[in-house]
Amino acid sequence: MRPVISSEGARDVLVVGGGIIGLVTAWRAAGRGLSVALADPSPGGGAARVAAGMLAPVTELHYGEQRLLALQLASARRWAAFAAELEEAAGTGVGYRTCGTLAVALDADDRAQLKELHAFQRELGLSSEWLAGRECRRLEPMLAPGVRGGLRVDGDHQADPRLLARALVTACERAGVVFHRVRARELTVVRGRAAGVVLEDGTAVAAGRTVLAAGSWSGGLAGVPPELMPPVRPVKGQVVRLRMPDGGHGPFLSRTVRAVVRGSQVYLVPRESGELVIGATSEERGWDTTVTAGGVYELLRDAHELLPGLTELALVETSAGLRPVSPDNAPLLGATALDGLLLATGHGRNGVLLTPVTGDALADALTSGELPPEARPFTAGRFTGRELTTV
Amino acid sequence: MRPVISSEGARDVLVVGGGIIGLVTAWRAAGRGLSVALADPSPGGGAARVAAGMLAPVTELHYGEQRLLALQLASARRWAAFAAELEEAAGTGVGYRTCGTLAVALDADDRAQLKELHAFQRELGLSSEWLAGRECRRLEPMLAPGVRGGLRVDGDHQADPRLLARALVTACERAGVVFHRVRARELTVVRGRAAGVVLEDGTAVAAGRTVLAAGSWSGGLAGVPPELMPPVRPVKGQVVRLRMPDGGHGPFLSRTVRAVVRGSQVYLVPRESGELVIGATSEERGWDTTVTAGGVYELLRDAHELLPGLTELALVETSAGLRPVSPDNAPLLGATALDGLLLATGHGRNGVLLTPVTGDALADALTSGELPPEARPFTAGRFTGRELTTV
Numbered sequence: 001m002r003p004v005i006s007s008e009g010a011r012d013v014l015v016v017g018g019g020i021i022g023l024v025t026a027w028r029a030a031g032r033g034l035s036v037a038l039a040d041p042s043p044g045g046g047a048a049r050v051a052a053g054m055l056a057p058v059t060e061l062h063y064g065e066q067r068l069l070a071l072q073l074a075s076a077r078r079w080a081a082f083a084a085e086l087e088e089a090a091g092t093g094v095g096y097r098t099c100g101t102l103a104v105a106l107d108a109d110d111r112a113q114l115k116e117l118h119a120f121q122r123e124l125g126l127s128s129e130w131l132a133g134r135e136c137r138r139l140e141p142m143l144a145p146g147v148r149g150g151l152r153v154d155g156d157h158q159a160d161p162r163l164l165a166r167a168l169v170t171a172c173e174r175a176g177v178v179f180h181r182v183r184a185r186e187l188t189v190v191r192g193r194a195a196g197v198v199l200e201d202g203t204a205v206a207a208g209r210t211v212l213a214a215g216s217w218s219g220g221l222a223g224v225p226p227e228l229m230p231p232v233r234p235v236k237g238q239v240v241r242l243r244m245p246d247g248g249h250g251p252f253l254s255r256t257v258r259a260v261v262r263g264s265q266v267y268l269v270p271r272e273s274g275e276l277v278i279g280a281t282s283e284e285r286g287w288d289t290t291v292t293a294g295g296v297y298e299l300l301r302d303a304h305e306l307l308p309g310l311t312e313l314a315l316v317e318t319s320a321g322l323r324p325v326s327p328d329n330a331p332l333l334g335a336t337a338l339d340g341l342l343l344a345t346g347h348g349r350n351g352v353l354l355t356p357v358t359g360d361a362l363a364d365a366l367t368s369g370e371l372p373p374e375a376r377p378f379t380a381g382r383f384t385g386r387e388l389t390t391v
Numbered sequence: 392m393r394p395v396i397s398s399e400g401a402r403d404v405l406v407v408g409g410g411i412i413g414l415v416t417a418w419r420a421a422g423r424g425l426s427v428a429l430a431d432p433s434p435g436g437g438a439a440r441v442a443a444g445m446l447a448p449v450t451e452l453h454y455g456e457q458r459l460l461a462l463q464l465a466s467a468r469r470w471a472a473f474a475a476e477l478e479e480a481a482g483t484g485v486g487y488r489t490c491g492t493l494a495v496a497l498d499a500d501d502r503a504q505l506k507e508l509h510a511f512q513r514e515l516g517l518s519s520e521w522l523a524g525r526e527c528r529r530l531e532p533m534l535a536p537g538v539r540g541g542l543r544v545d546g547d548h549q550a551d552p553r554l555l556a557r558a559l560v561t562a563c564e565r566a567g568v569v570f571h572r573v574r575a576r577e578l579t580v581v582r583g584r585a586a587g588v589v590l591e592d593g594t595a596v597a598a599g600r601t602v603l604a605a606g607s608w609s610g611g612l613a614g615v616p617p618e619l620m621p622p623v624r625p626v627k628g629q630v631v632r633l634r635m636p637d638g639g640h641g642p643f644l645s646r647t648v649r650a651v652v653r654g655s656q657v658y659l660v661p662r663e664s665g666e667l668v669i670g671a672t673s674e675e676r677g678w679d680t681t682v683t684a685g686g687v688y689e690l691l692r693d694a695h696e697l698l699p700g701l702t703e704l705a706l707v708e709t710s711a712g713l714r715p716v717s718p719d720n721a722p723l724l725g726a727t728a729l730d731g732l733l734l735a736t737g738h739g740r741n742g743v744l745l746t747p748v749t750g751d752a753l754a755d756a757l758t759s760g761e762l763p764p765e766a767r768p769f770t771a772g773r774f775t776g777r778e779l780t781t782v
Contacts, residue, residue, distance in 0.1 A: 085409055290705045291706045291707075292702060292704060293695070293702055294702025304688060311685025318706060318709075
């Protein structure tokens with residue numbers, strides 16, 4: 001590991017991007033004794049503002065993504081302790097709930113697909129239980145009478161991404177992270193080594209290592225050599241938020257329910273606060289974050305097929321955000337071919353789930369120069385053919 | 392006509408309620424030389440905040456409501472001059488557009504119903520033109536291919552109710568109307584005569600005549616003798632607002648389009664500003680103004696059947712309001728059995744359309760003591776069996 005360049009006033013680490021991934025990186029780095037700065041015009045914003053916060057590696061299992069599954073499971077296992085530690089550090093909650101998830105089938109095709117998923121889960125040693133339609137409705141009485149069966153996964157949990165982001169901002173502040181509430185304009189490269197950034201207001205922030213954690217915008221920082229630009233694209237997601245009666249979640253819906261309706265994933269995530277999150281569209285639309293008539297219509301239509309009774313619920317918010325998605329749907333973590341530049345981006349739909357493991361992986365990379373074993377398949381260089389696991 | 396009681400500081404007229412009906416009453420009364428005060432916590436609010444602003448007596452024709460039709464037509468004929476006069480007085484626009492209305496049929500039943508409506512319109516001497524489906528789509532190319540025919544009514548226009556309310560507030564201010572931005576608590580009755588109100592902050596506002604124009608809340612003012620309480624109930628309407636491309640209305644939709652979809656009225660009103668208003672649900676829910684998942688879903692679903700291309704439009708607002716509806720769906724205008732108390736309420740879905748004629752009718756009632764002929768079927772006393780047309 002090379003020594004930190006400590007020019008006058010330079011920090012050990014500068015994190016570019018104050019979404020949950022940038023924040024957890026900053027918090028964990030500060031926890032290892034490094035001096036840390038973070039640049040973002042509004043820390044705690046980003047894709048987490050819109051995310052549903054499912055911690056659901058088992059119900060979201062995809063064929064061909066078993067390597068990612070290992071990382072997801074490693075993170076899921078850390079979530080309870082992570083939530084406790086963060087809540088202690090910040091003094092505020094993160095809405096972690098172990099209420100479980102129920103993936104249901106609305107027709108015979110869905111049922112066949114869910115049965116296949118169940119077989120695949122068992123093959124991988126994952127814990128899930130097949131339920132008949134009436135057993136699903138016994139668990140969740142608001143479910144549509146047409147539900148044909150489902151998979152109960154008690155190990156798939158949830159957190160509230162807005163609370164998570166807020167707690168991470170506070171924890172960073174308390175850990176001494178210095179916030180520059182300005183957008184980063186350009187990476188500074190000195191003698192072939194990343195040395196910080198220049199902000200849009202002209203301020204130069206010097207740092208021994210720079211972590212690019214700017215979500216969908218990670219591919220757009222000037223000064224990053226073109227061949228090292230992270231291949232991250234924005235995938236738009238629209239989300240609708242309803243309010244359940246009496247602020248309680250129990251009587252209406254007690255756990256996350258999801259299904260595939262007309263080929264689209266739809267999920268309903270009931271929060272402790274009484275909020276019911278319905279997500280999410282998946283649209284390749286560049287930087288567009290418009291909430292559209294069609295997006296809201298399809299979410300309400302599909303959700304209505306799962307839970308007809310939700311028509312009575314108050315609609316309180318519609319929103320859209322951008323998932324930072326990489327070519328293999330997995331994150332880009334750790335060192336790049338440019339000394340002093342690391343990545344923590346490309347988390348796609350898994351940002352909230354992967355927050356604990358990402359914080360730990362980047363803290364390891366920044367202190368020992370090595371990614372931990374579970375993170376090594378996700379090196380930043382894997383798309384350029386120049387894999388590096390040391391800084 | 393009895394003389395105005397002019398106690399110290401008393402106004403000739405106090406209007407209770409600052410929606411468009413209260414405002415137009417105050418403006419017109421001030422224009423006749425009366426001194427006018429108006430009490431409302433937020434003048435310019437009320438049902439007009441949510442209304443679509445269709446001026447459409449011909450396409451909204453209902454069997455058995457021919458008396459109301461005469462009043463509607465009288466008001467529709469005044470709208471162009473009213474808009475010009477108000478815009479001149481206020482210095483701001485009201486979004487009056489003579490773009491016409493197209494009522495379309497989506498299936499054979501709708502088509503038969505529209506054909507009957509067309510026959511009824513012709514019987515009453517109203518101007519409308521039957522168009523085949525392809526002629527409808529030639530006029531409005533975004534219409535669904537399944538449109539089976541329609542009624543073109545060029546005389547059914549629109550205004551923007553929010554602009555209308557704003558202009559009326561300014562016109563009232565410029566005409567010297569005194570605003571009390573506090574809710575009225577109780578009618579003051581002195582020697583068997585209405586003499587003003589006491590506001591919620593305890594202020595007594597004295598007036599020779601008091602006009603109750605509080606929309607859905609008109610039945611709830613303390614101090615009004617129970618047998619004279621206007622029988623007005625709130626009927627909830629939910630509305631969705633989209634934004635058409637490029638801020639222009641021409642390319643996407645050039646005129647109001649409406650239809651009956653699955654038994655529900657749905658209409659799409661394109662504004663000059665690029666706003667596209669989709670309305671409206673009609674729900675008996677008391678004072679509830681919650682925007683619900685089901686209300687928004689049904690509006691988007693039905694609108695989508697008419698104009699499939701609207702899925703791409705930005706959804707910018709969802710809202711709900713309360714129509715003040717009387718037992719015969721017509722307004723309550725003019726004197727009551729209590730000397731000095733007049734009504735201007737119960738306009739239901741016709742508030743914007745009836746604004747000009749209501750202002751004129753109340754100004755006549757307040758100055759000459761007589762309602763004009765077109766307003767006489769709508770006396771405030773018709774539900775109590777004690778009809779009075781003089782003050």
